[in-house]
Amino acid sequence: MEEQQMQAAAPKVDPSIAHALDADRKRKRQALELQRERVLSERTSSPHRRSALTNALADIEEKLAELGWTIHL
Numbered sequence: 559m560e561e562q563q564m565q566a567a568a569p570k571v572d573p574s575i576a577h578a579l580d581a582d583r584k585r586k587r588q589a590l591e592l593q594r595e596r597v598l599s600e601r602t603s604s605p606h607r608r609s610a611l612t613n614a615l616a617d618i619e620e621k622l623a624e625l626g627w628t629i630h631l
Contacts, residue, residue, distance in 0.1 A: 587625045594618045 597615045602608055619629075 583625055587622060587627055590618050590622050590625070591627075594622070 594615065597611050597618065600611055602611070
């Protein structure tokens with residue numbers, strides 16, 4: 559009942575705007591996935607560089623999670 563009231567009160571989004579937003583989210587997700595793959599493919603013996611890559615990977619995965627992405631194992 560409460561959920562129905564919230565849906566009724568929610569503003570209606572123009573389908574063309576919703577489509578554009580979905581396309582934008584998809585582009586952002588794809589760009590982040592490419593960044594993630596690049597970070598994962600880097601090899602280094604430098605502990606400082608390895609730490610930076612680990613931090614970058616965590617940041618990228620956090621942004622991906624905000625877009626609804628999950629790791630597929």
